[in-house]
Amino acid sequence: MRQFDIAVIGAGLAGSVAALAMARGGRSVVLVAGPRSGADGRTTALMDQSIGFMARLGLWDEIAPFAAGLSTMQIIDGTKRLLRAPPVSFRSAEIGIDAFGYNMANRDLMAVLEKALAQEPGVSLVQAEAQSLAFDDGGVTIALDSGETLFAAFVIGADGRNSKTRETAGVSVRRWSYPQSALVLNFAHTVPHHNVSTEFHTETGPFTQVPLPGQRSSLVWVVEPAEATRLAALPLEELSRLVETRMQSLLGKVSVEEGAQCWPLSGMTALRYGKGRAAFIGEAAHAFPPIGAQGLNLSLRDVMALEDILCADPQRPIAADAGDVFDRRRRVDVISRTASVDILNRSLLSSFLPVQMLRAAGLHLLKSVAPLRHLVMREGVEPGRGFGSFPALLREKIGRQASGRNGKEQAGYGQD
Numbered sequence: 001m002r003q004f005d006i007a008v009i010g011a012g013l014a015g016s017v018a019a020l021a022m023a024r025g026g027r028s029v030v031l032v033a034g035p036r037s038g039a040d041g042r043t044t045a046l047m048d049q050s051i052g053f054m055a056r057l058g059l060w061d062e063i064a065p066f067a068a069g070l071s072t073m074q075i076i077d078g079t080k081r082l083l084r085a086p087p088v089s090f091r092s093a094e095i096g097i098d099a100f101g102y103n104m105a106n107r108d109l110m111a112v113l114e115k116a117l118a119q120e121p122g123v124s125l126v127q128a129e130a131q132s133l134a135f136d137d138g139g140v141t142i143a144l145d146s147g148e149t150l151f152a153a154f155v156i157g158a159d160g161r162n163s164k165t166r167e168t169a170g171v172s173v174r175r176w177s178y179p180q181s182a183l184v185l186n187f188a189h190t191v192p193h194h195n196v197s198t199e200f201h202t203e204t205g206p207f208t209q210v211p212l213p214g215q216r217s218s219l220v221w222v223v224e225p226a227e228a229t230r231l232a233a234l235p236l237e238e239l240s241r242l243v244e245t246r247m248q249s250l251l252g253k254v255s256v257e258e259g260a261q262c263w264p265l266s267g268m269t270a271l272r273y274g275k276g277r278a279a280f281i282g283e284a285a286h287a288f289p290p291i292g293a294q295g296l297n298l299s300l301r302d303v304m305a306l307e308d309i310l311c312a313d314p315q316r317p318i319a320a321d322a323g324d325v326f327d328r329r330r331r332v333d334v335i336s337r338t339a340s341v342d343i344l345n346r347s348l349l350s351s352f353l354p355v356q357m358l359r360a361a362g363l364h365l366l367k368s369v370a371p372l373r374h375l376v377m378r379e380g381v382e383p384g385r386g387f388g389s390f391p392a393l394l395r396e397k398i399g400r401q402a403s404g405r406n407g408k409e410q411a412g413y414g415q416d
């Protein structure tokens, strides 16, 4: 039986990055890659912190040619409601960075990861499905559908929403659904996007354009499920006209490319993110609507936390409670991101006037109070960088005011 420090189950985006990071951290890794689900037409916006992580793994130079920077993100209220929020723009230059993040096609990102994994001596790639897992005090035994059995001291479940790893570890989940689907497509346009992403808030959910390299963009258009199916079946010319109208022709003439896909929206959170000798990452641990480009960024922070816990000293055996440590470490980030995406999505759907007032007031505040806007932007690119620094900013401001007052008082004494 082949033995490894770590087995990663599932070679989607989250599992592939995890396998690479654990191997680069000095661990022996087996990546169990089940059958690939159909062609993924989505794009992913990776934020500044995730790009830094990709660079640290030596992947960024390979990804950069396929990625477009997001330097400005604007929100436009596209509802016909009585109370409409003002347009708000967030510019990365305001917080001293070139771009909040970069947007790329999932298949380009996957191709870069596959190439890196094929060249990584610390990762053994096994094309098989994990049929059963058995935990004991020393590790986990994994039976594959190929007939092979593997042993690892620790298992990372990156096997998607219906994770067998999570189920076998006895961890249950909470699931919920939304009356929405995301129509996902890419389009070419005649006016350059200048690295601006525009999110229109509509009564059925957000309509979000995100730049791709050249004069192309991706679109996530959240509508009722039947409408998503209808839109996806339209002739490309008709769909292009609809997208252009919704975009208020900001990007000129639109030409939608073949391959529009519908993704039903739902939410899920595991009740624990790790336990004993197991951790669950990516959609095996958390899933929510594609609003604010959170999903994979959150998964990469799962991987960064695992790197800290499992690779700090790769010569030492992995502790039997490493999964519990991971669970405690990830709780606040995962729960707060899941809740904020949920609240934002529901606030768009709600026709309840006080909720609309709150949303409009929030956007008004963001538009007019620059320090608050900066905090939100910093928090968006890296959790903790914004709100985490709030007390320090407050102390600094109070300190400045106090020293200003003291200075004036002292100057006053001097004049006396």
Ligand SMILES: Cc1cc2nc3c(=O)[nH]c(=O)nc-3n(C[C@H](O)[C@H](O)[C@H](O)COP(=O)(O)OP(=O)(O)OC[C@H]3O[C@@H](n4cnc5c(N)ncnc54)[C@H](O)[C@@H]3O)c2cc1C
Residues within 6 Å of the ligand: 009, 010, 011, 012, 013, 014, 015, 032, 033, 034, 035, 036, 037, 042, 043, 044, 045, 046, 128, 129, 130, 131, 158, 159, 160, 161, 163, 164, 182, 184, 220, 263, 281, 282, 283, 284, 290, 293, 294, 295, 296, 297, 298, 299
């Ligand atoms: C429309 C849409 C847009 C999105 N946009 C963004 C964005 O802009 N930014 C962002 O950060 N996130 C975004 N996300 C979220 C992001 O795409 C997901 O978080 C990410 O793709 C999930 O990857 P995963 O690896 O966790 O899961 P999956 O992609 O589901 O991968 C799981 C893998 O595990 C394998 N597997 C399952 N069972 C087994 C088994 N028993 N043995 C072996 N293998 C197994 C499967 O074959 C699969 O390959 C978006 C999501 C949607 C729906």
